[in-house]
Amino acid sequence: xxxxxxxxxxxxxxxxxxxxxxxxxxxxxxxxxxxxxxxxxxxxxxxxxxxxxxxxxxxxxxxxxxxxxxxxxxxxxxxxxxxxxxxxxxxxxxxxxxxxxxxxxxxxxxxxxxxxxxxxxxxxxxxxxxxxxxxxxxxxxxxxxxxxxxxxxxxxxxxxxxxxxxxxxxxxxxxxxxxxxxxxxxxxxxxxxxxxxxxxxxxxxxxxxxxxxxxxxxxxxxxxxxxxxxxxxxxxxxxxxxxxxxxxxxxxxxxxxxxxxxxxxxxxxxxxxxxxxxxxxxxxxxxxxxxxxxxxxxxxxxxxxxxxxxxxxxxxxxxxxxxxxxxxxxxxxxxxxxxxxxxxxxxxxxxxxxxxxxxxxxxxxxxxxxxxxxxxxxxxxxxxxxxxx
Ligand SMILES: Nc1nc2c(ncn2[C@@H]2O[C@H](COP(=O)(O)OP(=O)(O)OP(=O)(O)O)[C@@H](O)[C@H]2O)c(=O)[nH]1
Numbered sequence: 001x002x003x004x005x006x007x008x009x010x011x012x013x014x015x016x017x018x019x020x021x022x023x024x025x026x027x028x029x030x031x032x033x034x035x036x037x038x039x040x041x042x043x044x045x046x047x048x049x050x051x052x053x054x055x056x057x058x059x060x061x062x063x064x065x066x067x068x069x070x071x072x073x074x075x076x077x078x079x080x081x082x083x084x085x086x087x088x089x090x091x092x093x094x095x096x097x098x099x100x101x102x103x104x105x106x107x108x109x110x111x112x113x114x115x116x117x118x119x120x121x122x123x124x125x126x127x128x129x130x131x132x133x134x135x136x137x138x139x140x141x142x143x144x145x146x147x148x149x150x151x152x153x154x155x156x157x158x159x160x161x162x163x164x165x166x167x168x169x170x171x172x173x174x175x176x177x178x179x180x181x182x183x184x185x186x187x188x189x190x191x192x193x194x195x196x197x198x199x200x201x202x203x204x205x206x207x208x209x210x211x212x213x214x215x216x217x218x219x220x221x222x223x224x225x226x227x228x229x230x231x232x233x234x235x236x237x238x239x240x241x242x243x244x245x246x247x248x249x250x251x252x253x254x255x256x257x258x259x260x261x262x263x264x265x266x267x268x269x270x271x272x273x274x275x276x277x278x279x280x281x282x283x284x285x286x287x288x289x290x291x292x293x294x295x296x297x298x299x300x301x302x303x304x305x306x307x308x309x310x311x312x313x314x315x316x317x318x319x320x321x322x323x324x325x326x327x328x329x330x331x332x333x334x335x336x337x338x339x340x341x342x343x344x345x346x347x348x349x350x351x352x353x354x355x356x357x358x359x360x361x362x363x364x365x366x367x368x369x370x371x372x373x374x375x376x377x378x379x380x381x382x383x384x385x386x387x388x389x
Contacts, residue, residue, distance in 0.1 A: 049097025
């Protein structure tokens with residue numbers, strides 16, 4: 001019996017919720033269970049690499065279905081999570097960290113790094129912009145790529161999420177960060193706190209910033225795109241608009257601001273409630289048992305990759321590829337998986353294997369444990385390493 005078949009025959013709720021991959025794919029759109037008066041909200045989560053987008057998505061779903069690591073570019077393409085509560089379905093669209101064409105070229109990243117965040121925002125009802133408040137550069141100024149995306153899709157409502165507040169020693173910094181990243185304006189209203197923390201001359205400057213940071217002004221004179229990137233890569237924005245954005249500290253059109261720690265349940269619950277309240281009448285797109293659109297194989301490979309990113313030195317995991325050699329359902333319900341890891345150099349192979357095979361054993365054990373809790377069954381994962389130039 002194949003894994004797909006075994007997933008389809010699950011008929012109690014627990015088993016049904018396990019069917020979040022191939023099995024759930026079979027429950028897509030046409031099979032969505034539709035109670036009366038359903039509500040739907042599609043949320044695109046964007047931000048710089050490592051802001052905590054996948055961690056937040058996992059916390060919202062209550063299950064680890066997206067890979068998370070302390071290294072950048074863990075998420076490589078758009079992934080989808082589905083949260084269904086009562087009559088409301090929230091579709092979470094996790095995106096790769098926004099980056100530039102020159103960085104994509106330099107680090108040989110896939111096209112999805114440039115395209116997916118933009119395409120995802122296009123289809124969203126709400127954009128969540130995540131900022132890591134423990135990163136002192138990120139909280140001085142909104143990422144230029146984020147600003148470009150917000151400007152291009154200024155008709156899609158956006159909220160600002162200040163993440164990793166647990167790492168901030170002085171919580172009063174949060175007010176300053178909010179003022180900077182919103183240009184002192186939230187939901188069309190000027191923040192009062194600016195008057196308290198800034199002298200009058202800074203207040204006047206802030207006013208100027210607010211005036212220049214609204215949605216695109218059609219009558220601005222045309223200029224030259226000066227970053228050496230194509231117009232398409234700039235989201236179709238004109239040179240003068242790009243120059244204005246380069247000097248812009250924040251976005252004055254956020255509807256709301258949340259300050260949270262993506263790993264803290266209580267904080268995440270507040271954001272979840274906001275999503276539920278923001279959902280509009282509309283048909284569900286997925287069966288209520290669906291958690292993600294990733295296949296079990298994709299989930300397995302991204303879980304292994306997460307551990308490689310976590311434990312191997314900087315460039316090694318980025319140069320590796322993987323393939324699944326074996327996927328076998330045992331009659332006792334256990335799942336046997338064998339994954340082959342391909343490295344570019346002998347030296348890398350030694351690092352992956354580690355002293356007396358300890359490194360590869362640790363990666364296999366931890367990835368196997370994660371997969372067991374995702375698939376809700378015992379997973380026995382074996383890893384082997386091979387050099388492939
Ligand atoms: N202390 C703390 N760490 C967090 C929090 N949220 C995320 N992290 C950590 O930040 C790192 C990056 O988290 P990810 O969720 O992978 O970030 P991402 O934005 O999806 O990253 P990319 O895939 O590179 O775009 C991981 O080591 C997380 O454990 C938080 O609220 N507090």
